[in-house]
Amino acid sequence: MNIKRFLAVVKARNLEFVRDKSSLGWSLLFPVILLVVLSFVFSGDGKAAYKVGVINIAQTDSSFLDTKYIDFVDYQDVTLAQTKLSQHSLDLVIDFQRQQYWINQDSPNGYLVEKIFLASQPGFEALTTMGEKIRYVDWVLPGILGMNMMFSCLFGVGYVIVRYRKNAVLKRLKATPLTALEFVSAQLTSRAIIVMLTSSVIYAGCNVFFDFYMLGSYFDLFIVGILGAASLITLGLLMASRSKSEELTGGLLNLVSWPMMMLSGVWFSLEGAPKSLQFFADFLPLTHLVSGARKIITEGASLADVSYHLTIMSVMTILFLSLGAYLFNWNTER
Incomplete structure (x- = not known):
């Protein structure tokens, strides 16, 4: 291996890159843009511990929705929400208008969220579902x-x-x-x-x-x-x-x-x-x-x-x- 030829190629390649203003500018800007985007996406008080589906959340006014560390997801279709619950994608599904909630009997998280929910919202009718958890x-x-x-x-x-x-x-x-x-x-x-x-x-x-x-x-x-x-x-x-x-x-x-x-x-x-x-x-x-x-x-x-x-x-x-x-x-x- 000839060191002189090697260094000449390294120098030429570096000069080629530096002289390409668009590539040089992009190499400097891209990491900054990525950091800004990631800081926005992953900012917040912390990752939610549970996920709860709420039927027509826009028409719901309940203090339970202010509970920290729970993600509340709006669903218009009750059947779809129940499917998500049976697959363990949701821990609980609540319909505040009908005073009902659904829980997956095979879900440990569902058991805990149910206790938290009933502590602030007693009197709801409990409905159960079962299903295999999606890996x-x-x-x-x-x-x-x-x-x-x-x-x-x-x-x-x-x-x-x-x-x-x-x-x-x-x-x-x-x-x-x-x-x-x-x-x-x-x-x-x-x-x-x-x-x-x-x-x-x-x-x-x-x-x-x-x-x-x-x-x-x-x-x-x-x-x-x-x-x-x-x-x-x-x-x-x-x-x-x-x-x-x-x-x-x-x-x-x-x-x-x-x-x-x-x-x-x-x-x-x-x-x-x-x-x-x-x-x-x-x-x-x-x-x-x-x-x-x-x-x-x-x-x-x-x-x-x-x-x-x-x-x-x-x-x-x-x-x-x-x-x-x-x-x-x-x-x-x-």
């Missing part, structure tokens, strides 16, 4: 698969486009009759096939060992997965539509991937989270992919039940694909 591995499965798809879709497409542009592959393709829309559509199709095949193999292989909880249809789950992959792939194409710098493209892809990884319900539920946070999460494709898949797996939802998520992902795919094709640059010049 955390079953609940987090859609998030893990979705996150893996996200990185494969974004970085697997973004970096390839930039490399093609830097190596003048795109410049040569421009001399052919191929249009930008045809090129990005082909990239979308190719990556979607790869992502769905790998995700299916991962799910099937892990299912042999973990025996995953599944109430819905595998066909419905596949539809949610393909639409989620399409929205993420087209987002990656949009991020790389004009850039010729791997560093800048990496920064842009991190800009969209990190918020999705933290705020799309991959690791924890957004139920009970601030409304502003839930509103922001609705603009993230991974949120709809994870939420739709999780409802099918844990609640047995149909495509009609997750039509909202399917619609949002379809609209995002069309929007990102159109913008990506319109802004696409074949050449290496900025």
Whole structure:
């Protein structure tokens, strides 16, 4: 190994990075932005110890709702709340208008919350339910698969486009009759096939060992997965539509991937989270992919039940694909 040549390459690479003002600026700003976002998301008095579902919480006026360390989640559908309770996702469900509450007899947390509730609100009718607790591995499965798809879709497409542009592959393709829309559509199709095949193999292989909880249809789950992959792939194409710098493209892809990884319900539920946070999460494709898949797996939802998520992902795919094709640059010049 020649130290002189080695140091020359190190110096040249460092100078290249420093001279790329956009990449340098992003490298300085991204950690600051991430710290600000995380400090906002995880600020508060502490993690709630229990989670209670309340039917029509907006029409409820009770001092029990001021109890500390309990998350109160609003539900309009009593059946859905009872399903969550039977799966141990909720510790108690209360309907203040009907003076009733539901408790899962197999839930230790439910037993404790019931005692706290009755101490301040006596006279409610107790109704019971039973159900098998969903393991955390079953609940987090859609998030893990979705996150893996996200990185494969974004970085697997973004970096390839930039490399093609830097190596003048795109410049040569421009001399052919191929249009930008045809090129990005082909990239979308190719990556979607790869992502769905790998995700299916991962799910099937892990299912042999973990025996995953599944109430819905595998066909419905596949539809949610393909639409989620399409929205993420087209987002990656949009991020790389004009850039010729791997560093800048990496920064842009991190800009969209990190918020999705933290705020799309991959690791924890957004139920009970601030409304502003839930509103922001609705603009993230991974949120709809994870939420739709999780409802099918844990609640047995149909495509009609997750039509909202399917619609949002379809609209995002069309929007990102159109913008990506319109802004696409074949050449290496900025």
